[in-house]
Amino acid sequence: MKGAQVYEGKAKKVFATEDPALLIVSYKDDATAFNGLKRGTIEGKGAVNNRMSNALMRLLERNGVPTHFVRELSERETLVKRVEIVPLEVIVRNIAAGSFAKRYGVEEGVVFPAPTIEFSYKNDALGDPLLNAYHALALGLATAAELEEIKALSFRINELLRAFWAGCGVTLVDFKLEFGRLPGGGIVLADEISPDTCRLWDSETGKKLDKDRFRRDLGGVEDAYREIMARLEGQLGAEA
């Protein structure tokens, strides 16, 4: 049963349950960008993000990647394991886009010879600054062993997701992950994997099917969320 609200973020609310080891995540349609400066609503987003994230976490679990996912409760709500979030945003990129393209003066769309990884410090007040593994150690955000585990899991997740999306006719450009520590120890994938946290481009046309449509005022935001969900469901149906 859903207990008291323990947290409200920009896109999700988190509730306690009768079991102290479990939480309920509830996905909202609220959208923000640029550290909360841009705000809006994307109708239906909460349901898409919940169902997509759960489908992808199940796929990762089947392939040996531990996640916080327990069970989908409804269109917008999911039961997850309670974890202590490692305060790092882990970003894996296959193709130059967004802040990478801007920071390094690279044209969006340039394909990397191998995937890249970077960390930022999950801290809204500081604007989530980029940091390296030594900085993360200096700040005590994670241990060296945890950072190694996070890196290995992130690249493995990239391989699995890239292959899945390729089957949907979609190119996985980049994405952000967050990890958590289980009470008994061990790192698991937490947060969400959705069009809010991934760049997903149609492999044929390059059409953006993700939150960049909202961030950059490209229009057709709701349609893009519906389309990417339909692609995922089509592929899951084909695999079943």
Ligand code: 5GP
């Ligand atoms: P960039 O650093 O280029 O802005 O983002 C890289 C990737 O990570 C994109 O797929 C983007 O959606 C995701 N990402 C980075 N930071 C955030 C964040 O604070 N919130 C969300 N939802 N996604 C992020």
